[in-house]
Amino acid sequence: QKEVEQNSGPLSVPEGAIASLNCTYSDRGSQSFFWYRQYSGKSPELIMSIYSNGDKEDGRFTAQLNKASQYVSLLIRDSQPSDSATYLCAVNNGLSGGFKTIFGAGTRLFVKA
Amino acid sequence: EPEVTQTPSHQVTQMGQEVILRCVPISNHLYFYWYRQILGQKVEFLVSFYNNEISEKSEIFDDQFSVERPDGSNFTLKIRSTKLEDSAMYFCASSSGRTSEQYFGPGTRLTVT
Numbered sequence: 001q002k003e004v005e006q007n008s009g010p011l012s013v014p015e016g017a018i019a020s021l022n023c024t025y026s027d028r029g030s031q032s033f034f035w036y037r038q039y040s041g042k043s044p045e046l047i048m049s050i051y052s053n054g055d056k057e058d059g060r061f062t063a064q065l066n067k068a069s070q071y072v073s074l075l076i077r078d079s080q081p082s083d084s085a086t087y088l089c090a091v092n093n094g095l096s097g098g099f100k101t102i103f104g105a106g107t108r109l110f111v112k113a
Numbered sequence: 114e115p116e117v118t119q120t121p122s123h124q125v126t127q128m129g130q131e132v133i134l135r136c137v138p139i140s141n142h143l144y145f146y147w148y149r150q151i152l153g154q155k156v157e158f159l160v161s162f163y164n165n166e167i168s169e170k171s172e173i174f175d176d177q178f179s180v181e182r183p184d185g186s187n188f189t190l191k192i193r194s195t196k197l198e199d200s201a202m203y204f205c206a207s208s209s210g211r212t213s214e215q216y217f218g219p220g221t222r223l224t225v226t
Contacts, residue, residue: 032212043204043217044156051212088156092212099211100169101146103156 003027004091006104014112019076021107023089026070033065035074036088038106044088048074079111115139117218119205125224126195134190134221136205145188146206146215147180149173156204162188163211195225 005024013019021035032051036044050056050063050072062075072091076083086106093099118137126132138145147159161168162180170178179191188207192199202222206215 034214036217038156043202043220046214046216049214090156090215099144099161099163100158100171101161101215102158103148105155 003102004089004104006087006089006107008105009108010110011107012110012112013079015079015081017079017111019079019083019109019111021074021076021087021089021109023072023074023091023104024070025072025089025091025102027091027093027102028067028070030067030070030091030093032092033063033072034090034092034101035061035063035072036090036103037083037085038088039085044090044103047087076109079109081111081113084109084111115141117205117207117216119203119218119221121221122219123222123224125226128197128225129194132192132195132223134192134203134205134223136188136190136218137186138188138205138207139209139216140186142207142209142216144168144208144211144213144215145180145182146208147190148204148206148217149201150204150220151201159190168211192223195223197225199223200225 035047048063060077064073088106089104092101145162160170202220205218208215
């Protein structure tokens with residue numbers, strides 16, 4: 001079983017629409033959850049972090065976490081062509097012993113003008 | 114705004130040679146990481162480092178790899194005898210806490226010929 005799973009896409013949405021990206025993880029001890037954006041040839045850029053169940057909003061972005069279902073999602077409202085990138089879900093186990101962060105393979109998002 | 118820096122941006126080396134990749138984490142961060150990303154593939158965790166010792170390492174991080182914080186600012190990844198399959202982007206990241214957001218450097222593209 002993969003540790004962090006994402007639909008590879010591509011996910012294509014029209015400009016102005018809501019893009020919904022999903023992620024599931026296998027380690028129930030995971031403590032922190034991140035969404036990164038990665039443009040081709042560039043490094044991951046942090047968009048959002050979420051640590052507790054529920055929603056967290058930051059501008060056009062909303063992260064949602066459900067630890068019981070081991071599920072994290074990212075909503076992008078009013079999608080723009082500049083949002084076209086690969087979105088990476090990352091999960092950190094953090095608390096006990098060593099700490100590591102596992103990334104999903106990413107979902108490619110295309111926003112059509 | 115503080116940022117993680119990495120040098121060199123591109124390193125070409127011959128198989129069997131040693132390489133050292135350098136990173137300067139954000140100055141008040143205490144947790145450091147190395148990741149690699151083979152072209153077209155996911156970001157893979159290599160190692161986490163805190164308080165001058167390795168906290169956790171992945172199966173990729175074998176005896177050919179080592180990390181060091183030689184002074185108060187640099188964090189290095191050494192590959193002792195490079196293989197063709199070590200060709201990848203190597204990203205350094207740092208965070209202020211073990212479950213906190215990680216900020217990535219721009220990466221070093223390593224090409225082994």
